[in-house]
Structures are given as structure tokens and as C-alpha cells.
Amino acid sequence: METKPFQFANNTPLSLSPNFILPEENRPILSEVFSSASIPTIDLNNHDIDDLVSKISQACEKYGFFQIINHGVPKELCQRVLAVVTEFFQLPPEERAQFLTTDHSKLVKVFNYFQKVEGQGKVLMWGETFTHPWHPTEDFTHFLPKNPPQYREVFTEYAREIGTLMDRLLSLMSQGLGLEKDCLKRKIGERPAIYTQANYYPPCPDPELTMGLPAHNDISTLVVLLQMEGVSGLQVVIDGKWVPVEPVPDAFVVNIADQMQVLSNGRYKSVLHRAVTNNRLARLSLPMFYAPNNDTVIGPIEDLIDDVHPPMYRNYSYKEYMDEFYRQEGARRRVKEAFELQH
Numbered sequence: 099m100e101t102k103p104f105q106f107a108n109n110t111p112l113s114l115s116p117n118f119i120l121p122e123e124n125r126p127i128l129s130e131v132f133s134s135a136s137i138p139t140i141d142l143n144n145h146d147i148d149d150l151v152s153k154i155s156q157a158c159e160k161y162g163f164f165q166i167i168n169h170g171v172p173k174e175l176c177q178r179v180l181a182v183v184t185e186f187f188q189l190p191p192e193e194r195a196q197f198l199t200t201d202h203s204k205l206v207k208v209f210n211y212f213q214k215v216e217g218q219g220k221v222l223m224w225g226e227t228f229t230h231p232w233h234p235t236e237d238f239t240h241f242l243p244k245n246p247p248q249y250r251e252v253f254t255e256y257a258r259e260i261g262t263l264m265d266r267l268l269s270l271m272s273q274g275l276g277l278e279k280d281c282l283k284r285k286i287g288e289r290p291a292i293y294t295q296a297n298y299y300p301p302c303p304d305p306e307l308t309m310g311l312p313a314h315n316d317i318s319t320l321v322v323l324l325q326m327e328g329v330s331g332l333q334v335v336i337d338g339k340w341v342p343v344e345p346v347p348d349a350f351v352v353n354i355a356d357q358m359q360v361l362s363n364g365r366y367k368s369v370l371h372r373a374v375t376n377n378r379l380a381r382l383s384l385p386m387f388y389a390p391n392n393d394t395v396i397g398p399i400e401d402l403i404d405d406v407h408p409p410m411y412r413n414y415s416y417k418e419y420m421d422e423f424y425r426q427e428g429a430r431r432r433v434k435e436a437f438e439l440q441h
């Protein structure tokens with residue numbers, strides 16, 4: 099029997115029924131997580147612009163992940179958005195059920211991630227995700243839930259702030275690649291697809307047997323993620339080892355996604371990451387994604403190609419990329435690889 103995702107977060111106490119249990123080879127092996135390494139934390143309140151650009155571009159090249167502090171988004175707003183999203187996940191299941199669908203084309207939906215396992219079918223991940231569009235400049239209110247009542251107002255304010263922050267990050271990243279400040283933003287295109295995917299992970303009776311979010315690369319271009327303080331779960335690969343991204347007070351986690359790796363012709367890395375669970379506390383993360391729209395053609399930026407740096411990827415429309423992404427659903431997706439060029 100398939101567990102209905104919307105019943106999940108409200109089920110207390112939660113039991114780890116067989117449809118959440120991964121086969122041994124897919125489990126997280128938490129004893130092997132390497133806690134002595136970490137991704138860099140970068141202070142955005144740095145008036146030495148060359149220094150800031152170089153710190154950011156080094157982090158994008160080496161880790162594909164970093165945290166930012168003094169980013170200008172008010173702490174109190176971050177707290178309010180986390181509170182209102184938490185409240186959404188605490189709504190009665192019937193209320194969240196209106197957003198349940200398996201239709202990929204739906205922009206607003208509640209779903210569970212899963213892995214396809216031979217002989218076992220779909221294994222559900224220990225979390226629930228709510229996705230909807232946000233846009234810093236266009237009215238997206240009609241996409242937002244009416245409940246909790248403050249959701250629309252808080253999210254609209256948050257979207258404006260994150261929009262400004264993303265513009266700034268894209269400008270710094272463009273400069274880091276030696277390009278005009280507005281280059282990346284222009285390449286991602288006029289009508290970007292901008293959405294959030296709030297993840298709620300309830301405490302899990304046995305975090306060794308399941309996963310909150312399986313290892314994946316983000317397919318968009320740029321991600322700004324807000325996570326709750328005091329509960330860790332996000333992990334990234336550094337030098338072949340899983341390393342935790344511990345919450346830093348008042349910080350955002352920033353990561354490079356696949357389209358940025360392609361645009362930068364492989365210089366900026368879209369790195370494998372996952373979310374594991376814990377048995378004490380619920381965890382909430384709120385990634386904000388900035389992606390091209392379906393018709394936008396993505397490929398290595400011409401100024402970054404020369405005899406020494408031939409193009410590593412072919413040009414494609416983002417729709418082609420998304421089609422490949424959905425084709426690989428449930429597997430350990432290797433979407434980027436499908437667009438690589440051999441030299």
C-alpha cells in the first residue's frame with residue numbers, strides 16, 4: 099500500500115514502515131560522514147569587491163556550495179518565512195491534499211521524493227515537499243496557499259529580498275568568470291522559471307535506514323537555501339566524502355546548479371548533495387531556485403570558450419534538459435552527463 103504523502107507529516111508517532119526502508123547499498127552510512135571539513139562561509143559585507151568576487155568564484159569552482167552572512171535579508175523576515183512554511187506543513191492533511199498531484203506540469207504541488215529500487219518498486223523518502231513559483235517582480239500571489247493566512251504576505255516580502263540577493267550573486271559570479279556583470283542573468287533569460295521547494299523532514303525513528311532527500315544535483319541555475327537553526331541534515335560531497343552543511347546563524351546556503359555549470363563551461367560546479375534525517379527534531383529547509391524557462395537555449399558562454407577550453411557541453415533548450423530529468427526519475431539522476439561533449 100502506498101503511503102499518502104499528505105498524511106505523512108501529521109502522523110505521530112511515526113513508524114518506519116517498509117516502504118521507507120532503503121536497501122543496504124542505498125542507505126546513508128552516517129558513521130562515514132566527515133564532520134571535520136566544511137564549505138566556506140563568505141561575508142557579503144565586504145567593500146573590497148575584488149576580494150569578494152575572488153572568494154565567491156573560488157567557492158563556486160572548488161565546492162559549488164558556500165554559506166553567506168551579512169547578506170542584507172532581515173533576520174526577522176527569515177524567521178517569519180520559516181514559521182509560516184512550518185505552519186503550512188502542520189495544516190490538517192485534507193488541507194494539504196488539495197496540492198497533491200503526480201502531474202509534472204503542475205506548478206503548485208505537494209509531493210514525496212522516492213527512489214526506484216529493483217524488486218522493491220518505489221521507496222519513499224522521509225520528507226514532504228511543497229513547491230510553488232515565486233518571482234521578485236511579478237505577482238505570483240495566486241500560486242500561494244490561502245492558508246496559513248499570513249503565507250501570501252510573508253512570502254511576497256521574502257521573494258523580493260531573495261530576488262535582490264540573487265541578482266547580486268549572479269553579478270558577482272559573472273564577474274568571477276571575467277564576464278560583464280549582467281551576463282549570467284541575461285543568459286538565463288527574460289522570463290526565468292523561479293520556484294521554491296520547501297522540504298519538511300519529521301523526526302525519523304531510524305535515520306540509518308532511510309533518507310530525507312536522495313543524493314542529487316540541482317537542475318536549475320542558482321539556489322539560495324534557508325535552513326532552520328540547530329538541526330542539521332544537508333550534506334555535500336567534498337573530495338569524495340559526505341560532509342555536513344551545519345546551519346550557521348543568519349546565513350543562507352548558496353549552491354551552483356547544473357545550468358550554471360554548463361554556462362560556465364564546467365568552471366563552476368554543480369555538486370552532489372543529499373538530506374539525511376535525525377531522530378530528535380523535525381527539520382525544515384527552504385531552497386529558492388532560479389532556472390531558465392523551457393525555451394531558453396543553454397550552453398557554454400562563448401567568451402569562456404577558446405582553444406584551451408573547448409565547449410564541454412552542447413547547446414540545448416531547457417525543455418530538453420527537463421525531459422531528460424523526468425526520464426531519469428527515481429534513479430540516481432545523471433542528467434548533465436547526457437549533454438556532455440567528448441573531445
Ligand code: OGA
Pocket residue numbers: 295297311316325331332371372373383385
Ligand atoms: C533540495 C535540497 C536540501 C535540504 O531541495 O534540492 O537539496 O537541506 N534540499 O533540504
Ligand code: NI
Pocket residue numbers: 314315316371
Ligand atoms: Ni538540492
